[in-house]
Amino acid sequence: MSLRTEQWTCQGLAGTIACTVDYPEGDPLGWALVLHPHPLYGGTRDNKVVTTVSRTCVQAGLLCVRPNFRGVGASQGSFDRAVGETADMVRCVEQIRQTWPQAVAGPWVLAGFSFGTAVAAQLYAELADRNVPLPARLMLIGCAVERFRYRALTLPLETVMVHGEIDEVVPLAESMEFARAHQLPMTVIPDASHFFHGKLLMLRQVVHNSLAGL
Secondary structure (H helix, E strand, C coil): CCCEEEEEEEEECCEEEEEEEEECCCCCCEEEEEECCCHHHCCCCCCHHHHHHHHHHHHCCEEEEEECCCCCCCCCCCCCCCHHHHHHHHHHHHHHHHHCHHHHCCCEEEEEECHHHHHHHHHHHHHHHCCCCCCCEEEEECCCHHHCCCCCCCCCCCCEEEEECCCCCCCHHHHHHHHHHHCCCEEEECCCCCCCCCCHHHHHHHHHHHHCCC
16 A cells, blocks of 8 residues: 555543554655544444545655544544544644644645545644644545534535545535535546445546645
8 A cells, every 4th residue: 555554642632543654655745534434333444435535645756644433443432423523533633733733734625525525624624723833635435524514614626525426424415515605626436336346447547636726
């Protein structure tokens, strides 16, 4: 997946958050944080959509961090419907900035898949409230933000939304309503299910295209 992958831990509000860090070849040009689907339904940092996004970011020269949310694997705590998970990721971003100063000197990407989109969108809003450097790209894949939203959102026009045409978990109409409410464009992958079975190459190309110009 990358020339080097290692395990790293940061401290969330409920304890340790276990992460996998994927390194690019050469010095990183920036970094990415990629967030996984629903923890209570088998979602982990090793989900194939998450690893596809991470691999694409690494190939673009970004250092990529893939955390396990609280209660998943070695991460401590229990599921908190995106509230605690978002608070944990605020802490995680702070600690990433301290650990990899060279990477964070460049642009960064925040991506989420399914449940991870709820954390990603609300993390963006939390970081904006703190007046800290915001991601150059926010990616919402299989958008389920409204199912776990606890706060108001203001999302950038550069937000990248990707959805499967025949998503059986989050219907396309639900994601389209979110896109309409926030006036965001959305890429629909024909015949793709929620987990993009058989369509990961197409998803990878959409992510690759979205990274151009960082």
